Amino acid sequence: xxxxxxxxxxxxxxxxxxxxxxxxxxxxxxxxxxxxxxxxxxxxxxxxxxxxxxxxxxxxxxxxxxxxxxxxxxxxxxxxxxxxxxxxxxxxxxxxxxxxxxxxxxxxxxxxxxxxxxxxxxxxxxxxxxxxxxxxxxxxxxxxxxxxxxxxxxxxxxxxxxxxxxxxxxxxxxxxxxxxxxxxxxxxxxxxxxxxxxxxxxxxxxxxxxxxxxxxxxxxxxxxxxxxxxxxxxxxxxxxxxxxxxxxxxxxxxxxxxxxxxxxxxxxxxxxxxxxxxxxxxxxxxxxxxxxxxxxxxxx
Amino acid sequence: xxxxxxxxxxxxxxxxxxxxxxxxxxxxxxxxxxxxxxxxxxxxxxxxxxxxxxxxxxxxxxxxxxxxxxxxxxxxxxxxxxxxxxxxxxxxxxxxxxxxxxxxxxxxxxxxxxxxxxxxxxxxxxxxxxxxxxxxxxxxxxxxxxxxxxxxxxxxxxxxxxxxxxxxxxxxxxxxxxxxxxxxxxxxxxxxxxxxxxxxxxxxxxxxxxxxxxxxxxxxxxxxxxxxxxxxxxxxxxxxxxxxxxxxxxxxxxxxxxxxxxxxxxxxxxxxxxxxxxxxxxxxxxxxxxxxxxxxxxxxxxxxxxxxxxxxxxxxxxxxxxxxxxxxxx
Numbered sequence: 018x019x020x021x022x023x024x025x026x027x028x029x030x031x032x033x034x035x036x037x038x039x040x041x042x043x044x045x046x047x048x049x050x051x052x053x054x055x056x057x058x059x060x061x062x063x064x065x066x067x068x069x070x071x072x073x074x075x076x077x078x079x080x081x082x083x084x085x086x087x088x089x090x091x092x093x094x095x096x097x098x099x100x101x102x103x104x105x106x107x108x109x110x111x112x113x114x115x116x117x118x119x120x121x122x123x124x125x126x127x128x129x130x131x132x133x134x135x136x137x138x139x140x141x142x143x144x145x146x147x148x149x150x151x152x153x154x155x156x157x158x159x160x161x162x163x164x165x166x167x168x169x170x171x172x173x174x175x176x177x178x179x180x181x182x183x184x185x186x187x188x189x190x191x192x193x194x195x196x197x198x199x200x201x202x203x204x205x206x207x208x209x210x211x212x213x214x215x216x217x218x219x220x221x222x223x224x225x226x227x228x229x230x231x232x233x234x235x236x237x238x239x240x241x242x243x244x245x246x247x248x249x250x251x252x253x254x255x256x257x258x259x260x261x262x263x264x265x266x267x268x269x270x271x272x273x274x275x276x277x278x279x280x281x282x283x284x285x286x287x288x289x290x291x292x293x294x295x296x297x298x299x300x301x302x303x304x305x306x307x308x309x310x311x312x313x314x315x316x317x
Numbered sequence: 318x319x320x321x322x323x324x325x326x327x328x329x330x331x332x333x334x335x336x337x338x339x340x341x342x343x344x345x346x347x348x349x350x351x352x353x354x355x356x357x358x359x360x361x362x363x364x365x366x367x368x369x370x371x372x373x374x375x376x377x378x379x380x381x382x383x384x385x386x387x388x389x390x391x392x393x394x395x396x397x398x399x400x401x402x403x404x405x406x407x408x409x410x411x412x413x414x415x416x417x418x419x420x421x422x423x424x425x426x427x428x429x430x431x432x433x434x435x436x437x438x439x440x441x442x443x444x445x446x447x448x449x450x451x452x453x454x455x456x457x458x459x460x461x462x463x464x465x466x467x468x469x470x471x472x473x474x475x476x477x478x479x480x481x482x483x484x485x486x487x488x489x490x491x492x493x494x495x496x497x498x499x500x501x502x503x504x505x506x507x508x509x510x511x512x513x514x515x516x517x518x519x520x521x522x523x524x525x526x527x528x529x530x531x532x533x534x535x536x537x538x539x540x541x542x543x544x545x546x547x548x549x550x551x552x553x554x555x556x557x558x559x560x561x562x563x564x565x566x567x568x569x570x571x572x573x574x575x576x577x578x579x580x581x582x583x584x585x586x587x588x589x590x591x592x593x594x595x596x597x598x599x600x601x602x603x604x605x606x607x608x609x610x611x612x613x614x615x616x617x618x619x620x621x622x623x624x625x626x627x628x629x630x631x632x633x634x635x636x637x638x639x640x641x642x643x644x645x646x647x
Contacts, residue, residue, distance in 0.1 A: 082398075084395075124426065125427050126426070126427060126428060132398060133394075133395075133398065133423065133427070134422055134423065134426050134427050135422070136422065137418055137419075137422050139387075140387070140391045140394075140419050140422065140423055143387070143388045143391030143392050143394075143395065144391050144392070144394050144395035144398070144423060145395060146392055146395060147391065147392035147393065147394060147395020147396045147397075147398070147399075148395040148396070148398055148399050149395075150380070150392070150395070150396065151395070151396050151398075151399035151400075151401055152399065154377060154378075155399070173387065174387040174388060174391065174419065177383075177385035177387055177388035178388055178391070178392075180383070180385070180388075181382065181383075181385075181388055181392060
């Protein structure tokens with residue numbers, strides 16, 4: 018697979034993945050919208066710039082491991098994997114349908130390239146820690162990348178895993194926390210306050226970095242530096258906007274667990290395409306200016 | 318023991334010295350540890366689950382998790398994903414008791430090669446009381462797809478079962494007792510997962526047991542001889558997959574079936590046999606076990622008597638059952 022190095026190209030890929038998330042969710046008629054869109058930039062950076070993997074050989078033994086603990090955001094994982102070449106993109110339209118490899122929550126045995134099964138929250142970090150521990154005792158230098166959510170820090174299993182990873186100084190374990198402040202019933206700080214999460218992780222003997230989860234340049238540099246992480250496991254707290262890229266979904270917790278309707282799909286895709294054209298600098302057919310500078314209707 | 322119809326091909330050997338089944342697990346693990354991929358994870362119960370010898374002999378393959386059973390099984394799932402063969406050791410009440418969903422999702426659904434070990438099962442745990450006496454573990458593990466359930470009957474059989482479970486690829490649950498229990502299988506007694514053992518032939522009633530109570534079933538069968546009842550005794554050490562072939566043949570021959578287990582009869586061995594026979598060959602059954610009840614504090618002997626797991630209680634119940642069924646036929 019070709020690595021994407023330029024920030025703008027990564028942003029374009031993220032845009033494509035967001036469009037795929039929207040279309041696959043609309044087709045599925047159920048599923049989670051906000052989380053996948055919020056984590057798209059980081060998934061894109063990881064899979065297209067950082068990760069040691071081979072989409073044509075998903076079982077390659079020297080690969081990095083990716084563990085998605087908050088399984089409900091799998092539309093972003095599926096769309097990223099499809100764009101990376103793990104499976105044909107048209108298969109995204111089978112999401113959540115009978116007989117699909119793209120189960121409503123990811124199932125390892127169903128699709129090559131998935132490292133775990135998840136859905137019930139709070140168990141991914143432990144599994145990732147188990148993998149990182151195995152790599153340590155086998156003296157291998159691959160990394161385990163674990164995605165988790167803020168909401169699943171309500172689960173005791175997560176805190177058990179935090180203790181375990183710190184005890185064994187699993188510096189090959191890199192956790193990316195989707196800090197979007199929403200969960201099903203509302204704002205995370207109303208449901209069960211988590212702040213200050215960074216200080217909590219530091220107190221648990223973790224290295225902690227906090228980033229803007231949509232600043233592609235910062236994401237890439239942070240993930241790249243993560244490979245040099247030493248002595249402790251690394252927690253990257255990514256502040257993200259749930260529903261990022263689709264203005265009517267952004268920061269609205271009601272979009273946590275529902276898909277767009279057909280009309281909403283069109284609105285969302287129009288907005289994403291506009292952003293795509295702006296990034297690409299496509300010429301407007303109305304005024305022939307580059308879209309990013311165009312002020313006529315098409316470019317708006 | 319003077320038993321008519323004992324199955325000589327099994328090379329049974331009755332030894333006076335009693336040993337807990339959990340010791341067989343600990344001893345066999347030390348040997349299995351020569352395979353560097355075999356790992357043992359424990360949740361702060363290293364001595365009592367008998368994995369201390371393994372820890373001392375193979376320290377790099379031992380992981381102390383602390384009192385965190387959810388983490389215990391999920392870390393194991395991660396290790397199994399990397400090709401390890403993890404055995405997770407705790408009391409059955411805590412694992413699988415506390416972490417059933419994690420076992421379901423991260424071990425069974427994934428078909429992970431994790432071996433879940435539930436020690437201190439049954440009322441014979443004794444004075445610790447009902448909170449520590451796992452009676453529901455067989456039922457909750459048996460219902461999980463991909464999971465097998467093995468309940469060895471004595472020390473030697475536990476060694477063999479541990480060995481077999483390590484070789485078996487996939488999720489497995491093994492259940493042990495705390496107390497010292499009689500030995501009756503020998504080094505030469507065969508053991509195959511899923512293959513029940515007809516310990517004693519008979520034709521009036523078949524007593525199917527699992528775990529150390531199997532010995533009590535044999536003693537009860539000996540007592541029944543004096544009443545003119547010739548009981549068949551089966552050691553169903555594997556509850557899942559159930560050896561339906563052996564059980565069907567026994568039911569056809571004996572027409573009365575009794576199951577004995579130190580566990581809830583709802584969903585346990587009794588449940589498994591009843592489910593099978595009610596569809597395949599409806600047979601009069603008596604399930605001996607704990608019936609929708611909790612245990613309590615007491616000495617193991619007192620509790621085994623109170624809950625009816627000693628040979629005399631089993632004898633009395635089987636005798637009563639047989640007489641009742643016989644009188645119905647007349």
